[in-house]
Amino acid sequence: MALPTSLLFFAATGAVVLAQLPVIPGAFLMMFAAPYWSVVLVNFGFLGLAVEAATGRVTRLWLIAPIAWFGGYATWAYADHATLSRLRAEIATANDAVRVPFDPARQALVFEDDAAVRWFVERFALPVAYGRDRRYVGSSHRATRLAEREICDQFGHDTAKRDAGTDVFYSFSGRTKSPYCTVALPEDPTLPAVTVRRREEQRVVDRMPVSETTTTITLPDGRSSVLRGGTAAPLGWIPMPVMGCTLNSAGPRWVCFAQFERDDFTSLQERVPGQTANSSVLMRALGLAYAAPDDQRPSNPDDLRAAIAAATRRVTELETAKLDQVLADPAAQVGSLPFESLRGRVDLFLPRLGAMIAAVERGAGAQTNARANAERLFRLVEQVLADRLVPYRARIDALTAQDYRLVFKADSADR
Numbered sequence: 001m002a003l004p005t006s007l008l009f010f011a012a013t014g015a016v017v018l019a020q021l022p023v024i025p026g027a028f029l030m031m032f033a034a035p036y037w038s039v040v041l042v043n044f045g046f047l048g049l050a051v052e053a054a055t056g057r058v059t060r061l062w063l064i065a066p067i068a069w070f071g072g073y074a075t076w077a078y079a080d081h082a083t084l085s086r087l088r089a090e091i092a093t094a095n096d097a098v099r100v101p102f103d104p105a106r107q108a109l110v111f112e113d114d115a116a117v118r119w120f121v122e123r124f125a126l127p128v129a130y131g132r133d134r135r136y137v138g139s140s141h142r143a144t145r146l147a148e149r150e151i152c153d154q155f156g157h158d159t160a161k162r163d164a165g166t167d168v169f170y171s172f173s174g175r176t177k178s179p180y181c182t183v184a185l186p187e188d189p190t191l192p193a194v195t196v197r198r199r200e201e202q203r204v205v206d207r208m209p210v211s212e213t214t215t216t217i218t219l220p221d222g223r224s225s226v227l228r229g230g231t232a233a234p235l236g237w238i239p240m241p242v243m244g245c246t247l248n249s250a251g252p253r254w255v256c257f258a259q260f261e262r263d264d265f266t267s268l269q270e271r272v273p274g275q276t277a278n279s280s281v282l283m284r285a286l287g288l289a290y291a292a293p294d295d296q297r298p299s300n301p302d303d304l305r306a307a308i309a310a311a312t313r314r315v316t317e318l319e320t321a322k323l324d325q326v327l328a329d330p331a332a333q334v335g336s337l338p339f340e341s342l343r344g345r346v347d348l349f350l351p352r353l354g355a356m357i358a359a360v361e362r363g364a365g366a367q368t369n370a371r372a373n374a375e376r377l378f379r380l381v382e383q384v385l386a387d388r389l390v391p392y393r394a395r396i397d398a399l400t401a402q403d404y405r406l407v408f409k410a411d412s413a414d415r
Helices: 007-020 023-030 034-054 060-096 114-123 149-155 159-163 277-286 301-328 346-364 369-381 386-402
Strands: 108-111 128-132 141-148 167-173 176-186 193-205 208-218 224-232 241-248 253-260
Touching: 007 023, 007 034, 007 241, 023 034, 023 241, 034 060, 034 241, 060 208, 060 224, 108 114, 114 128, 114 141, 114 176, 114 277, 141 149, 141 301, 149 167, 149 176, 149 301, 159 301, 176 301, 193 277, 208 277, 224 277, 301 346, 301 369, 346 369, 346 386, 369 386
Parallel strands: 108 128, 108 193
Antiparallel strands: 128 141, 141 176, 167 176, 193 208, 208 224, 241 253
């Protein structure tokens, strides 16, 4: 009896895979999702074998192949989903038992991950939340508060405030702008801190890939509670064999593979509409309620303006002290971006202009940190209007002749 015609599907699969092995034409085929062609070809091949064997075109022994393929895959997928259900039950039981005595009026909520703070402030009844952020002098945290839009409109284009670490973020509800926004500024918490630390671990549970997150909530007295969560990647119910090659840009290198497509990012926790699974579990443990847009309470505008002014003043004073430190010792260690808040503050430069140019002269030819400080100071000097630089013009020209990097930029004031 002749061989099944459906074997041509498998031959075509092999040809497509072999064609992808060289970078060319593999890269061209990758643009047309060639690794996914095997999903159709392989499944159609096994379905074709079943049809041909059932209709008597080939011996019924060929039924063994599709039964083994679809039956074996279904067994594997069922095992993955059984493991998923077990993990979800374990995590739900463990998380339901966690209740943390948190009081926003008496304690500060501090996230180790600064990126998560704004999301929580926008969605939960939380007057302020902090994230660890050491980019700005004078504080190791950034405070994020909900604000009325007029505050963000007022400070959104204020470069002095932005250079001192104050950022504004507009929120959207669907495609329309929310009546509120968030303001983040350098500020350390003054109340006892309840810290939230999140850790992620990649592992395999019963052959199913799992990305498990552990969120540790630590109270001011040192007591801690742990919440579990994360995602899993179970097999779907339809076999999706993916075979081919693609460019791994991290290498970069041409990588070939053969695997089943999985349902990545399947949550291990209960989902709440409008929230991520991790956030809803965390907020429930802290006793915080989700705040619909109409129920949100922004910060008092006057208090927020005062906080922004205080943060700006604090950062500016500390960076001015760094400037004076460099003027006294051009090789002083002051960090990689020591004068962010001083850009445009000509009122601070003029009384120090002679000392600044002298420090540039001392550091220009050095091979130590003084060289980097000299260029930073020179970028501050170039912000001074040309008529104020007339007494120093010859010294500035000499510096330019000595070092090509000490040249006023084209977009600075007219020289």
